[in-house]
Structure formats: structure tokens, C-alpha cells
Amino acid sequence: MTQLSWIPTIPAVTEEARNAALDHQNQLTKPPGSLGVLERLSLQLAAATGEAKPFFEKKAVVVMAADHGVVAEGVSAFPAEVTPQMVLNFLHGGAAVNVLARAARADVFCVDVGVNAELTHPKLISRKVKHGTDNMAQGPAMTNEEAIAAVQAGIDTVSELAQQGYTMFATGEMGIGNTTASAAILCAMTGITPEAAVGRGTGIGDEQWKHKCNVVRRALEVNKPDPKDALDVLAKIGGLEIAGLVGVILGAASHGAPVVIDGFISTAAALLAASLAPEVKPYLIGSHLSEEQGHQSLLQQLELTAPLHMNMRLGEGTGAALMFQMIDAACLIMREMATFAEAGVSGKEEA
Numbered sequence: 001m002t003q004l005s006w007i008p009t010i011p012a013v014t015e016e017a018r019n020a021a022l023d024h025q026n027q028l029t030k031p032p033g034s035l036g037v038l039e040r041l042s043l044q045l046a047a048a049t050g051e052a053k054p055f056f057e058k059k060a061v062v063v064m065a066a067d068h069g070v071v072a073e074g075v076s077a078f079p080a081e082v083t084p085q086m087v088l089n090f091l092h093g094g095a096a097v098n099v100l101a102r103a104a105r106a107d108v109f110c111v112d113v114g115v116n117a118e119l120t121h122p123k124l125i126s127r128k129v130k131h132g133t134d135n136m137a138q139g140p141a142m143t144n145e146e147a148i149a150a151v152q153a154g155i156d157t158v159s160e161l162a163q164q165g166y167t168m169f170a171t172g173e174m175g176i177g178n179t180t181a182s183a184a185i186l187c188a189m190t191g192i193t194p195e196a197a198v199g200r201g202t203g204i205g206d207e208q209w210k211h212k213c214n215v216v217r218r219a220l221e222v223n224k225p226d227p228k229d230a231l232d233v234l235a236k237i238g239g240l241e242i243a244g245l246v247g248v249i250l251g252a253a254s255h256g257a258p259v260v261i262d263g264f265i266s267t268a269a270a271l272l273a274a275s276l277a278p279e280v281k282p283y284l285i286g287s288h289l290s291e292e293q294g295h296q297s298l299l300q301q302l303e304l305t306a307p308l309h310m311n312m313r314l315g316e317g318t319g320a321a322l323m324f325q326m327i328d329a330a331c332l333i334m335r336e337m338a339t340f341a342e343a344g345v346s347g348k349e350e351a
């Protein structure tokens with residue numbers, strides 16, 4: 001596939017830094033491999049940054065917010081007006097993601113990429129492409145141009161934050177109806193049935209779940225998205241915040257910054273980003289396994305692992321913000337743990 005002009009160039013990760021990190025890790029006072037996921041993270045972070053012992057002083061959770069026309073079909077347990085209401089909650093610092101980001105010493109940035117209300121707040125990043133998507137059960141959710149503009153909103157947001165010194169990013173989102181769009185993306189990209197991809201979202205019951213499966217089936221039949229063309233999938237059955245997250249992921253990787261992927265919706269965005277630019281893959285860090293049915297399938301498709309099993313299904317970037325604390329831990333192990341030589345501890349017996 002030829003490189004599309006709106007996709008930023010993504011640097012290759014560095015094996016030298018990974019090897020230097022592995023050398024150091026092998027000298028630390030522990031049996032090799034005994035710190036499990038923390039060890040794997042250290043090596044990935046070294047490869048991504050080109051530094052054997054990186055530390056991330058400034059971390060950003062970017063919450064992309066937008067509305068979904070498909071909510072008119074009755075696919076969510078909550079009304080669409082919750083999207084703008086929660087945006088204000090993020091801006092006032094009162095949402096779960098704000099609390100978990102504070103716990104991780106990270107900052108939350110909220111971007112209006114397509115909320116169906118006029119929002120003004122000094123902290124809001126306003127990059128509205130349109131007032132919510134069109135109803136994908138009746139036709140395409142967006143045009144290709146709108147989808148690209150929303151991707152660009154994510155790329156631009158990350159570029160500005162990188163200029164302010166942020167070196168690690170997490171994906172967050174808010175959009176009533178967006179588990180329907182994400183399930184449709186999973187079906188389109190992998191060919192699995194709506195029954196295997198659709199989950200309970202904000203908490204729908206059995207009858208509404210069956211209806212949501214039928215809505216996804218109809219959206220796929222009406223739009224016939226081409227799985228080999230991730231932009232086609234994104235525009236026809238995606239969401240403006242999902243497109244924004246594709247931009248966050250592409251943008252972070254283009255700056256050589258690792259990007260922590262939150263739950264179901266964020267992982268759908270990551271799957272599209274990796275389809276558009278496979279070079280993003282070494283920059284992706286899985287966080288938690290969402291309760292939403294279909295999340296495991298998305299992770300498998302990306303060969304991503306989600307170390308945190310917290311029974312969460314909130315979105316917003318909450319699982320990714322928790323993962324920031326594990327990343328800090330992995331970095332500090334590399335910087336602060338004593339080596340066998342320093343501590344006078346005997347190494348492994350030779351066989």
C-alpha cells in the first residue's frame with residue numbers, strides 16, 4: 001500500500017536500546033524474567049524511545065469526545081446528552097479518569113471532535129469536525145474527508161502536547177453509542193458475527209443487546225465497508241472520536257512516544273491505526289481487559305496483551321491511566337534496582 005499523504009512518518013524503533021536495556025536488566029538482583037510484565041515493558045519502552053532507561057515526566061491522557069447518529073436506533077442504556085455533560089465533568093476534574101490520572105501524576109486533555117452541542121470552556125480543546133456522525137444504520141457515518149479531518153485533529157493535538165514536553169500518551173474517549181460503532185469495526189475488520197462482537201456497553205439488557213446486534217448487522221449491510229481499506233471502515237461505520245484516537249495513536253508514534261491503549265473503543269481505533277500504518281505497532285501498550293465482549297478479539301488481532309484484569313468497562317482512558325502507574329514502576333526498576341555486583345549478591349549457578 002502506498003503511504004497516504006495525511007499519515008505522518010513513523011520512526012522505526014531501535015534494537016540497540018532494547019539490547020542495552022536487556023543487558024542491564026540481566027544484571028539486576030532477581031532471577032531473569034521474574035518481574036514478568038514489568039520486564040517486557042522496560043524493553044519495549046527502551047526500543048520505542050531509543051533510551052535504555054527512559055522515564056516519562058509528562059504523561060497525557062487525551063480524551064476524544066463525540067456523538068453518534070446511531071443512538072437514534074436505541075442502542076445505549078444512556079441518553080446522548082450524557083456526552084456533553086461528561087465533557088464538562090472531565091474539564092472540571094471530577095470524572096474517574098481525572099482521579100486516576102492524578103493518581104498517576106498525568107494530565108487529562110479533552111478534545112471536542114464532534115459533540116452535538118455548543119461547548120465552551122477555557123480548558124476544552126475545540127476541534128469539532130461535525131455535530132455527531134450520521135446514523136450508520138441508514139448510510140455512511142461520515143465522508144472520507146470528515147474522517148480524515150477528525151484523524152488530523154488527533155495528530156495536531158498530540159503534536160501540540162509533544163511540543164509542551166509530553167512524551168507518553170494514553171487514549172481516552174467519551175461518546176454515547178460508541179460501543180456500537182466499535183463492534184461494527186471489529187466485525188468489518190475480522191469477519192466475526194455481531195453476536196460475537198457486540199457487548200453491553202453502558203449496561204443494556206438482553207432484548208436491547210439483540211436489537212444492537214441487528215443494528216450492527218444492518219450498518220454492515222447498508223455500508224459494505226472494505227476491510228482492506230481502514231479509512232473506508234472508519235468513515236462508514238466509525239465515529240469522530242474513534243477517528244480522533246486513530247490520530248492520537250499515529251501522532252504519538254510519529255513523535256517516538258509510546259501510547260497506552262485503553263478499552264474496547266480505544267482498541268478498535270488502534271486496530272484501524274495499525275491497519276493504516278503497521279509501523280505504529282511497537283509503540284502500542286495494552287492496559288486493561290475491558291468487560292466489554294469483543295475486547296479480547298480486538299487485542300488478539302493486534303497481538304496486544306492487557307495485563308490489568310480489573311473488571312472495568314468505563315472507557316474515558318481509565319484503564320490506560322492505571323497502566324501509567326505500572327509503566328512508572330517498570331521505569332524505576334531499571335533506574336533504581338541494584339545490580340548483582342553493586343549488592344554483592346551471587347549470580348545464577350552455571351549448569
Ligand SMILES: O=C(O)c1ccc[n+]([C@@H]2O[C@H](COP(=O)([O-])O)[C@@H](O)[C@H]2O)c1
Nearest residue numbers: 076175177179201202263264290314315
Ligand atoms: O472502553 C470500554 O471498554 C467501554 C466499554 C463500555 C462502555 N464504555 C463507555 O460507555 C460509552 C459507550 O457505551 P454505549 O452503551 O453508549 O455504547 C462511551 O462513553 C464509552 O467511553 C467504554
Ligand SMILES: Cc1cc2nc[nH]c2cc1C
Nearest residue numbers: 078082174202314315316
Ligand atoms: C455516566 C457515564 C460516564 C461515562 N464515561 C465514559 N462513558 C460513560 C458513560 C456514562 C453513562
